[in-house]
Amino acid sequence: MAVYTDITDEELAELLAEFDLGAPLSFKGIAEGVENSNFLLETDKGRYFLTVYERRVREDDLPFYLGLMRHLAEHGFPCATPIANRAGELIQRVRGKPAAVVSFLPGLSVRRPSAAHCREAGRGLAWLHEAGAGFAMSKENDLGQESWAPLFAGLRPDAERLKPGMADQIESDLARIARDWPRGLPGGVIHADYFPDNVFFQGQAFAGAIDFYFACTDAYAYDIAIALNAWCFEPDGSFNITSARALVAGYEARRPLSSAERRALPILAHGAAMRFFLTRLHDWHATPAGALVRPKDPMEYERKLAVHRSAPDLVLFGEGA
Ligand SMILES: Nc1ncnc2c1ncn2[C@@H]1O[C@H](COP(=O)(O)OP(=O)(O)OP(=O)(O)O)[C@@H](O)[C@H]1O
Numbered sequence: 001m002a003v004y005t006d007i008t009d010e011e012l013a014e015l016l017a018e019f020d021l022g023a024p025l026s027f028k029g030i031a032e033g034v035e036n037s038n039f040l041l042e043t044d045k046g047r048y049f050l051t052v053y054e055r056r057v058r059e060d061d062l063p064f065y066l067g068l069m070r071h072l073a074e075h076g077f078p079c080a081t082p083i084a085n086r087a088g089e090l091i092q093r094v095r096g097k098p099a100a101v102v103s104f105l106p107g108l109s110v111r112r113p114s115a116a117h118c119r120e121a122g123r124g125l126a127w128l129h130e131a132g133a134g135f136a137m138s139k140e141n142d143l144g145q146e147s148w149a150p151l152f153a154g155l156r157p158d159a160e161r162l163k164p165g166m167a168d169q170i171e172s173d174l175a176r177i178a179r180d181w182p183r184g185l186p187g188g189v190i191h192a193d194y195f196p197d198n199v200f201f202q203g204q205a206f207a208g209a210i211d212f213y214f215a216c217t218d219a220y221a222y223d224i225a226i227a228l229n230a231w232c233f234e235p236d237g238s239f240n241i242t243s244a245r246a247l248v249a250g251y252e253a254r255r256p257l258s259s260a261e262r263r264a265l266p267i268l269a270h271g272a273a274m275r276f277f278l279t280r281l282h283d284w285h286a287t288p289a290g291a292l293v294r295p296k297d298p299m300e301y302e303r304k305l306a307v308h309r310s311a312p313d314l315v316l317f318g319e320g321a
């Protein structure tokens with residue numbers, strides 16, 4: 001359960017006094033998510049989310065994330081929009097931590113996405129890339145390819161604890177990824193955490209995205225690769241090529257890929273699996289037993305790494321193989 005910060009009625013009243021959101025009707029902590037504390041606030045004027053930023057999110061980066069959400073919403077992309085207080089500020093303070101009030105985004109995420117959901121998710125991702133194209137700010141990807149080897153250097157013992165022999169295998173993946181990593185692909189603002197729990201649907205139709213706190217400037221095709229890993233693996237660990245083709249087709253319905261982007265998808269997917277394996281491995285041993293938040297399983301991503309390692313043409317979908 002990701003509610004790390006308690007908020008008293010007095011603290012809520014103090015915060016709301018800065019806004020014109022109406023009188024509170026209900027206020028409750030949301031159990032989902034692992035990164036931040038989220039509260040659903042209902043007032044006589046509508047529904048809002050209060051997010052208190054807890055760990056990975058650096059305060060200095062908030063103007064980028066919140067500015068991006070505003071920009072996307074202003075350009076017609078459905079996402080939660082930060083709401084400024086009467087003084088025009090987007091960043092608030094709760095218990096000494098940075099916080100923001102954002103609009104409520106209607107829709108539901110899906111736990112087991114179908115190929116039809118994947119197509120819609122792909123379409124939504126291309127829409128996000130298009131809508132973000134004119135955003136004036138940029139932000140380096142702190143968890144980009146160059147960060148992975150140094151990150152793993154501190155995690156070797158953790159990898160060996162999970163599975164003896166794993167560390168050398170990961171080193172060899174890292175070397176292959178570094179050697180083949182594509183440069184110069186078209187890029188701009190990417191979501192960088194476009195997982196099913198961050199995408200909402202209404203019925204089968206894409207209804208929007210949340211959780212822009214890993215967003216950064218990087219190759220668009222890398223965002224697709226992250227999504228292929230997150231959306232197109234079955235619970236038994238197999239890659240669902242039908243779902244993957246649907247996701248890419250949905251994306252291309254709005255933004256066709258160049259042949260360089262398409263050719264790069266396999267190595268980008270291998271790298272994207274590495275990125276989530278590493279952060280999960282880090283959190284796995286850093287989260288104390290009995291903590292409120294259950295860390296995500298690094299082995300799920302170790303299995304995805306193994307799939308990309310053994311079938312490097314998989315994500316080419318039969319083209320150029
Ligand atoms: N603006 C919003 N509108 C509607 N629901 C929201 C909104 N923001 C968050 N939620 C709900 O709260 C849950 C947790 O939010 P979020 O995914 O941002 O948390 P997190 O701790 O950053 O999670 P993650 O583990 O994905 O990084 C979401 O699954 C969603 O159900």
Ligand SMILES: N[C@@H](CCO)C(=O)O
Binds near residue numbers: 193276
């Ligand atoms: N989507 C991430 C969690 C952080 O948002 C993961 O599955 O590892």
